[in-house]
Amino acid sequence: MVSSAVLAGLAFMFSASILLQILACAIYGNWWPMLSALMYVLVPMPCLFFGGGTTHFLMSRDGGGWISAAKFLTGASAIGSIAIPIILRHANMIETGAMFIEFTSFFIFVCTVLCFHRASLDDDW
Template identity: 55%
Template structure:
């Protein structure tokens, strides 16, 4: 049974709304990790979240399939390296802060859960943008 065009548009709008809620939840967890424990050092992780999409934007353009492939030229490999370094930094910064005694277990847990929420949102966005029917609606 095929859905009508308006029904497909409504479903895709709902998926975009859920994606926005996921990103908002990640931001809220990030801010709560700082505000609840009255320690703003965990905000250093925001730098990694800002740096994370930059290699993808600058070096790959709109072709997200090449980041998932095994092959590629030098720029694609450099982009993969910078993206991996940003991901490791997103996990390492709160872990190092906890190891140094700057933040507590609660802030570390909220920081890492914020990272997971952002990761799910990014993966879901990549999956949504690669679907043929999603791009044909708009």
Template identity: 50%
Template sequence: MSDLPGYMRFCLNTGKLLSLAILVSGGIVLQILACVLYNNWWPMLSVLTYVLLPMPLLFFAGSNDSIFSESDNSWVNFTKFLTGASTVGGIAIPSILKHAGVIGWGAFAMELSSYFVFGLTVICYLWMGDEDEYSIL
């Protein structure tokens, strides 16, 4: 991509950011629709996991260690554990609410769809992070 003119790279990068913004907006809309359409606000409980998910990465993962590599550092391993627990919670909370009869099948499907849209957004962001312009991680 380095052989493209500057204006072309700018347009492509803007398009990538725009697609990420659309994916995040779609996930938020699905999350809110799961509550509004069925007049039940219990599905918003899973938003807690979306807020807590990046916290271990922000607090415990050092900038020198990669989260995807094998490490003997106990803080990095603890970070991986907390991130995994938060990720499982994103699926577990709607499943428990459905099993308890608090939400219906439609709200459950929208909750899981919202979770997978957010997951797709994170995967796309990490894919974009491999390029030089977005090397935040």
């Protein structure tokens, strides 16, 4: 079982990521960067639907149609989280500062997911 201190740290990191997401929109008065928050919702869905709610299958070499589909969808939604701010900046719909705040938010979000994955691998049960 993951300790309560680890869970509190993960909750803080996730909250900081969402705060940066909102700040990227609020500081520049433009809510287009919230499109990448949609991708934050889509990233864990393949794990929930195809991986049985765990992240263990992402690091395995096991194949199979559904496992491969889950790995592809996870990767595609993660790349979409990076691509959306770049596309919006290229179309001059958001400012450069908002794009970099989005990247920072995504970096913290990815660190949170990796820390959760590492903590769940250390489970004894």
